[in-house]
Amino acid sequence: MANVAVIGAQWGDEGKGKVVDWLASRADIVVRFQGGHNAGHTLVVGNQTYKLSLLPSGLVRGKLGIIGNGVVIDPEALLSEIARVGAQGLAVTPATLRIADAAPLILPLHAALDRAREAARGERRIGTTGRGIGPAYEDKVARRAIRVADLAEPATLSDKLDELLLHHNTLLAGLGAATFDRRELLQRLLALAPQVLPFAEPVWERLDEARRAGRRILFEGAQAVMLDVDHGTYPFVTSSNTVAATAASGSGIGPAAVGFVLGIAKAYCTRVGAGPFPTELTDATGTLLGDRGLEFGTVTGRRRRCGWFDAALVRQAVKVGGIQGLALTKLDVLDGLPELKIGVGYRLDGALLRRLPASPQAQAAAEPVYETLPGWPDSTRGARSWADLPAPAVKYVRRIEELVEAPVTLLSTSPERDDTILMRDPFEG
Ligand code: GDP
Ligand code: IMO
Ligand code: MG
Numbered sequence: 529m530a531n532v533a534v535i536g537a538q539w540g541d542e543g544k545g546k547v548v549d550w551l552a553s554r555a556d557i558v559v560r561f562q563g564g565h566n567a568g569h570t571l572v573v574g575n576q577t578y579k580l581s582l583l584p585s586g587l588v589r590g591k592l593g594i595i596g597n598g599v600v601i602d603p604e605a606l607l608s609e610i611a612r613v614g615a616q617g618l619a620v621t622p623a624t625l626r627i628a629d630a631a632p633l634i635l636p637l638h639a640a641l642d643r644a645r646e647a648a649r650g651e652r653r654i655g656t657t658g659r660g661i662g663p664a665y666e667d668k669v670a671r672r673a674i675r676v677a678d679l680a681e682p683a684t685l686s687d688k689l690d691e692l693l694l695h696h697n698t699l700l701a702g703l704g705a706a707t708f709d710r711r712e713l714l715q716r717l718l719a720l721a722p723q724v725l726p727f728a729e730p731v732w733e734r735l736d737e738a739r740r741a742g743r744r745i746l747f748e749g750a751q752a753v754m755l756d757v758d759h760g761t762y763p764f765v766t767s768s769n770t771v772a773a774t775a776a777s778g779s780g781i782g783p784a785a786v787g788f789v790l791g792i793a794k795a796y797c798t799r800v801g802a803g804p805f806p807t808e809l810t811d812a813t814g815t816l817l818g819d820r821g822l823e824f825g826t827v828t829g830r831r832r833r834c835g836w837f838d839a840a841l842v843r844q845a846v847k848v849g850g851i852q853g854l855a856l857t858k859l860d861v862l863d864g865l866p867e868l869k870i871g872v873g874y875r876l877d878g879a880l881l882r883r884l885p886a887s888p889q890a891q892a893a894a895e896p897v898y899e900t901l902p903g904w905p906d907s908t909r910g911a912r913s914w915a916d917l918p919a920p921a922v923k924y925v926r927r928i929e930e931l932v933e934a935p936v937t938l939l940s941t942s943p944e945r946d947d948t949i950l951m952r953d954p955f956e957g
Pocket of ligand 1: 860
């Protein structure tokens with residue numbers, strides 16, 4: 529029985545939360561391994577809608593949730609999310625959630641620096657979520673981060689804050705932003721410590737035990753391959769590796785334990801924030817997709833940019849992300865469109881490319897090359913079996929499989945948990 533890693537195959541918001549929630553019924557443990565509260569995963573369960581940013585989606589199914597060392601944790605955001613879902617009737621306790629003691633913390637100064645830098649970039653801004661994700665990962669790599677385990681050692685916290693502030697206050701002052709006071713920050717952290725520490729442990733040990741006992745582990749990715757700091761549309765990316773390989777290093781388990789890699793892609797394409805988007809539609813069809821797909825950022829509230837399915841982009845994500853099967857979501861949003869286009873490559877300087885070029889200038893200049901397929905007048909919304917799908921929808925899905933060079937193993941036809949068609953159980957490997 530394989531474990532499963534779920535990762536986004538476009539620019540995020542593909543419906544990872546819904547798919548992880550659905551698959552979690554077959555898993556024992558759900559693990560977040562990268563990103564932070566920049567993620568926004570929406571789960572619709574009957575008349576309840578859960579919007580999770582940091583908490584693993586499996587908690588909603590009563591499964592053990594683990595936040596791995598690869599995640600950057602804003603302790604205040606974590607506690608307020610626990611309180612928010614608690615008010616919805618979902619109790620999150622140290623018995624249901626474990627947090628890696630080695631995970632770096634996001635502090636208020638990280639969000640301040642994130643926003644100050646974006647403001648200074650002006651027109652050239654990345655369009656970050658402003659939550660301090662980038663600066664927190666920078667501190668981790670620079671070896672000056674404060675980590676969860678440090679909260680248990682108040683005696684050394686003050687010195688650690690000194691080192692951190694030497695760096696950050698210099699930058700913040702240079703950007704004309706307010707600086708931070710060590711004593712205030714220390715008080716804030718000391719007050720948070722007793723609330724956070726009961727969740728903390730070396731999660732690698734628990735994962736090792738679970739693996740040896742044959743428990744099923746579901747790794748929940750955040751963001752997506754095209755936002756990966758190495759493989760995405762750099763510099764318009766997030767600051768973590770979002771590919772499935774990170775499930776291992778971001779949780780403390782060997783790569784062989786990651787199991788089947790399920791990529792999630794929308795049946796069209798969206799992007800929040802700035803950066804190249806070759807198949808973007810700025811016309812009425814783009815607006816229609818946005819309206820019907822309710823394409824508003826879970827975290828930012830910003831309207832998502834919409835466009836046609838880009839098979840060249842997803843094929844690239846399949847290759848670099850190690851995707852073995854694709855879950856195609858939001859097929860229902862395409863209902864009623866007379867014809868559909870699929871991006872199959874790019875034209876650049878007279879040449880035909882089957883992949884995105886690496887430089888942002890070339891990515892922005894790449895013209896999409898399309899293939900046109902017939903749409904379907906019927907509704908696919910809520911379809912729960914392959915036989916319920918109209919023939920042109922089946923043809924559309926089959927063509928996507930050929931172009932991206934991966935089988936579609938799961939289809940989603942509404943935000944609802946059970947409106948899902950399973951072609952191949954990823955836990956069967
Ligand atoms: P994530 O970040 O990948 O978890 O995705 P988000 O939750 O940010 O965005 C996906 C949105 O699409 C959510 O509002 C989901 O409820 C919704 N959704 C997921 N699957 C489907 C589907 O098959 N059809 C429709 N219409 N909506 C869906
Ligand atoms: P989920 O998990 C979509 C985007 C931001 C910005 C870029 C960098 O819900 O799919 P950051 O704050 O991470 O430094 O911003 O990445 N971004 C996302 N876009 N879905 C997400 O998460 C995202 N997380 C970050 O909009 O363009
Ligand atoms: Mg999202």
